[in-house]
Amino acid sequence: MMGAAGPWSRAARLALLVSLPAAAALAALAALDRFGFGEAALAWLACVVGMVVMLRPLASAIEGLRIHIDGLGEDAPEPPPLVSGGLAGDIAAATGKLDRAWRRRGQALDAATAARETILDTLPDPLILLGRDRIVTRANRAAKALLGRDLAGQTLISCLRVPEVLDACDAVLAGTRSADIEFGFSGPDPRHFSGHVQILDAPHFDGGVLVIALHDITEVKRIDNMRADFVANASHEIRTPLTTLVGMIETLRGPARDDAQAREQFLGLMGEHAHRITGLVNDLLSLSRIEMLEHTPPTGTVALGPLLARTREDLAWKADRRRVTIELALDADLPPVIGDESELGQLFQNLLDNAIKYGDEDSSIDVSAAVSDDSGSVAVAVRDHGPGIDSRHLGRLTERFYRIDKARSREMGGTGLGLAIVKHVVNRHRGTLAIESTPGEGSRFTVDLPVAEERSR
């Protein structure tokens, strides 16, 4: 085995090889009787020994160089020791430098790959890389969360069976450079995605040639639908009384022109409708103002006792019409809460207004305010004794224009914005709203508001 040969035996073999022409010349001279064969053999031996001694350092350098070069390709943390001195040393130094440069480049490549993986995993949007055979070669964390952990190695159709995506991939693999898609998943948690399919200029080292980038637009769609619903609802709410107003004006100008009694009656109704439109526009303006401020919490402090007493007084005329009494039960030393007085006034006015409107006639409404167990907040509860609310409506009551019984609410002058305003005021105040109801017994709306700092400490 070459590798096991020591420098001496390598030098001897080299000397034997190199001395072959000399051996041939000495043999020829001996054959011509210029020398005796014994003298020729002695001379050749002396030549070989001399050469072995001279070639031995060279053989040893070659051996060292071989060991050094053998070690360069291996995964050792450090390059192998260098051979020093002479030509072999120079070659070893050059290969060592090459090896170090190569290792540095390898480390830089590893770091770049790790950084790229981290960046892809940090992206909130799913990203999938496919080979020409439509097999997933890699997927980022968002894609795994959406489609399953073991995506790599699966066919596209088995993990994303969406005709729009499959068709777009076919088109891009057939020559279209890129394609945009939009699709939805139905089911218990329906989701909508927009996406982009793009061919790579050069294949990725793992064989990937096609990138599918998806973006979840479920929320955007929901907001779009909400906006469309909102515009439709608001227009409808305004159009109904406006149409009635226009009809009445025409009647007053035409058939009822000289009818004083009809004029009085119509003017009264027209006032109500105009009032209704004004109320609706005011509610819409309040809602949009509170929504705009929702991310900026209020900085003032509000004493709830006087505010609740004032709200009761403001609504006394309405309560009297239904023979409803409003009972206040407030903790004796109620701390002030963080808040905007006019918004909190509007909040309690809406809750009390509902309790009066939807509670039973000749009943009572109980308003209580108490500090929570950890003294961090004040809970204000408005409880009515009305028909209550079926549990299937509870989650939707704070949606704009949501009314359980549209006709009844409209007849009461309601537009379905009151609780939406309550929810936004509560959100802005970093509080909570809880709605409990037992059909046949009544409902309780509880608002929890953070206590102002100086009193809570």
Ligand SMILES: Nc1ncnc2c1ncn2[C@@H]1O[C@H](COP(=O)(O)OP(=O)(O)OP(=O)(O)O)[C@@H](O)[C@H]1O
């Ligand atoms: N205390 C309650 N008891 C029974 N149903 C209620 C009560 N409060 C609210 N609701 C129901 O919730 C719906 C939404 O209430 P919300 O206050 O948002 O609108 P509204 O009272 O109809 O109109 P608005 O408050 O704009 O005048 C009401 O239409 C009613 O059906």
Ligand SMILES: [Mg+2]
């Ligand atoms: Mg209301």
